[in-house]
Amino acid sequence: MRFEIVTLFPDYFELSLRQSLIGKAIDKKLFDIRITNLRDFATDKHRTTDASPYGGGGGMVMMLEPMDRCLESLGYQRTTDGGQIRENDRIILTSAAGKVFRQQLAVEYSLAERMTIICGHYLGVDERLLELYPIEEVSIGDFVLSGGEPAAAVMIDAVARLIPGVLGNFESAIDDSHMETSTGSPCYARPAEYAGLKVPEALLSGDHARIAEHRKMEALTKCQRNRPDLIEKIKKSEQD
Secondary structure, eight states: OEEEEESTTTTTTHTTTTTTHHHHHHHHHHEEEEEEEEGGGOSSTOOOEEEEEEEEEEEEEOOOHHHHHHHEEEEOOOOTTTBBBTTTTEEEEEEEEEEEEOOHHHHHHHTSEEEEEEEOOOTTBOTTHHHSSSSEEEEESSSSOOSSHOOOOOOHHHHHHTSSSSSSSSHHHHHHHTTTOOOOOOOSSOOOOOOTTOHHHHHHHHHHHHHHHHHHHHHHHHHHHOOOHHTTTTTOSSOO
């Protein structure tokens, strides 16, 4: 799999994507990350990529021509009906107006052969870019960032860890929080008792069925406390 990042600040990723498991996976060549500086596709000596919006108002807009030239350089073809890409390619624009990035979307993206992420800035991109290419606008939450680079790093981390070989134990990815729309269960490690607080007896019992039931119920309890909005979406048994 290849990740293509289109950004105004390529140095942002030099450190952020070289950490922990993602950095090790890059070194093992389990996937490839290529970073493209959008300013390389500007048409003036000042390498300008933004302009004032038509209709007035504050802020700036990412210009259409540099974005178009950049995507063409990456092998994408534009058309007036949304552009053409290979079946296993995805083009994502980080946008506060986009659909919310969730675990199931990370799973879907992990099946792609190439994932191109355009890091949005300012008020956004010229809307005509979305008419020329099949771009998905994606947001990582209901808040505004100063640029799309942090959002791109978050999405790459969430997607890359689902690629076989990235995690030492792939089951840990399958069992992750939100894989079934719920949060995870409380976790414990050594020692079994600390500062008067004990690990739940069920987890020490060695009874796998009891442990599984305990974890499921604790996950539901924690989800109800921290994310009540998810409770109605979870498939629960009559016992639950």
